[in-house]
Amino acid sequence: MTLRMEAVAAALPALLERHGETRLAAGAAIAGARAALRRWSDDPDAARARIEAALRGRAVPHALPLDEAGGDPAAVFPAPAFPPLTVVAVDGSSIAPDRFAAAPCFVINTGYACLSYDGSVETALGSDPELGLDRDLFAADGGGELRRAPRGLIVNLLRDVRELERGTELAEPVCARGDAVLLIDGTLLPWDLHARQASDAALEPYRARTLAALDRLRGCGEALAVGAYVSASAAREVAVSLEALAPPPSGAPPVTDGDVFRGLLADGQRSALFRSRSSLRGRVEELLPGHEVAFFYLRAGDDVARVELPVWAASAERAQRLHAALVDQCRRCEGYPRALQEAHEQAVISARDRAWFERLLERLEGERGAPRRHAGKQRSKRVRAL
Numbered sequence: 064m065t066l067r068m069e070a071v072a073a074a075l076p077a078l079l080e081r082h083g084e085t086r087l088a089a090g091a092a093i094a095g096a097r098a099a100l101r102r103w104s105d106d107p108d109a110a111r112a113r114i115e116a117a118l119r120g121r122a123v124p125h126a127l128p129l130d131e132a133g134g135d136p137a138a139v140f141p142a143p144a145f146p147p148l149t150v151v152a153v154d155g156s157s158i159a160p161d162r163f164a165a166a167p168c169f170v171i172n173t174g175y176a177c178l179s180y181d182g183s184v185e186t187a188l189g190s191d192p193e194l195g196l197d198r199d200l201f202a203a204d205g206g207g208e209l210r211r212a213p214r215g216l217i218v219n220l221l222r223d224v225r226e227l228e229r230g231t232e233l234a235e236p237v238c239a240r241g242d243a244v245l246l247i248d249g250t251l252l253p254w255d256l257h258a259r260q261a262s263d264a265a266l267e268p269y270r271a272r273t274l275a276a277l278d279r280l281r282g283c284g285e286a287l288a289v290g291a292y293v294s295a296s297a298a299r300e301v302a303v304s305l306e307a308l309a310p311p312p313s314g315a316p317p318v319t320d321g322d323v324f325r326g327l328l329a330d331g332q333r334s335a336l337f338r339s340r341s342s343l344r345g346r347v348e349e350l351l352p353g354h355e356v357a358f359f360y361l362r363a364g365d366d367v368a369r370v371e372l373p374v375w376a377a378s379a380e381r382a383q384r385l386h387a388a389l390v391d392q393c394r395r396c397e398g399y400p401r402a403l404q405e406a407h408e409q410a411v412i413s414a415r416d417r418a419w420f421e422r423l424l425e426r427l428e429g430e431r432g433a434p435r436r437h438a439g440k441q442r443s444k445r446v447r448a449l
Contacts, residue, residue: 085316092315093322096302099309100323104137110308117307118340125307126300126320126337129357129377135335136301142331143383145391147181149237152246152402153230155222156412158420159215160197165428167197169218170420173229174410176402183240190409191229201265216258217265223253224269227276235279238286244388245280246403251291251356251371252347270350277354281375288385289376292400296321296360296369300339320360321367328362331390333370335359336377361389364398 103110111127111134118125132138158170170192177187200217230245237243256270280289301320311318324334336357348355355374359382360367372385392400 088312088315089318089322092311092318093326095309095311096305096318096323097326099305100137100327103305103308104135107134107136110136114304114307118303122341123303124300124339124341125303126339126358127304129336129338129374131336131377131379131382136304136337137327138335139328140333140335140383140386142333142390143387145180145387146242146384148242148244148384148388149177149179149181149184150244150246150388150392150400150402151230151233151237152176152178152248152400152406153226153233154248154403154406154410155226156410157215157218157222158412158417159218160200161421164421165425168194168424169197169200169221170194170412171218171222171225172410172412173222173225174406174408175229175233176405176409177233177237178402178405181241184237188405188409191225193225201261216255216260217269220253220255220258220266220269223249223255224272224276227253227273231276231279234287235283238283242286242288242384243283244288244290244385246389246392246400247289247291248403248407249291249293251289251373252351252354254347256347256350274351274354277351277373281353281373285378285381287376288381288388289372290385290389291371292389292403293369293371294366294399296367298358298369301337320369324360324362325367328360328367330362330364333359333361333386336382338374359386361386363389363393366398 107128114125114127128134128136128138153173153175155174156172160167160169171194172190172192174190175188177184179186200221226247230247234243234245253269253273256266256273258266280287297319298321299317299319302318302323305318305323328334336359338355338357353375356371357374357377358369358371361370368389370385370389372382376382376385389400392402395401396404
């Protein structure tokens, strides 16, 4: 045992005491934010003007309601009845290039689930693995950015893009037969598209692929509802708008949107739809014209999840279908969408899988006669001695 548990145990009481103080300060800030939300709801136009005036010219992401429910930010929508439809979900996992590996390569595993509740298509579960060399990730600029970009950043971006593409491939034929909901794990747009650690040339192919997938989804029309599910989100756009109306107490920890809506929503209910606003240039939405993002918050048991959807899919009918599907899916899976859980199970790359892949890579490279070069740190991990 390398962790001195007796020292940790001795320090825990003081730590928990400090945590209790933080919770008290947070409670006061949350109460103030909810009071500001009520005032915003009482006079939406005046509050909106105050928020826009306070944050104009500042590169601070904040939120304003869409024109749903008269622009009331405190509007609450009960769970609709679940209609006959098909739920498609995608999730991904990856192995990033390792400089200690026998060959610098990556693996993307995209898991998917297609659960039909209207009998229009067959239920399907599966995954699609993809392998490549690290230089393939930067083919657009000849690999010139490979040394500067953090290892794994572009792999994560490719994983996000493949999830969106696979979801599109599955949703298109389903929509031809009936209504469908596409669920994506995490945020709707791949935020690494504007990563400063890589060149524009290196990122451009992924932007183009993302835009093409979103355009195809939009082409599915009213039959398709789209939602990206962020469990226990720490986003603060709504909270920032509330702080413009009523500054939080001095020294209070930041309030999240989930903190605000936890006291407003009952299980199965959702908030109003919001749009994120900011003066920050270079945001991902600017790279994907026509695919701006709206969002709402959903209470699923103890969780307050953020659900992102394209503005073009934010009609009352599609938002209601997405809401109904999420409530149904969460009730089937202990507070988390069943289809996303199934897609995750298909996508996951376990520690055993990773170790097996490393050994197989070394063996095959050895059979090809490639020399095995292990760095000192790597050798030390393989043989531990005093």
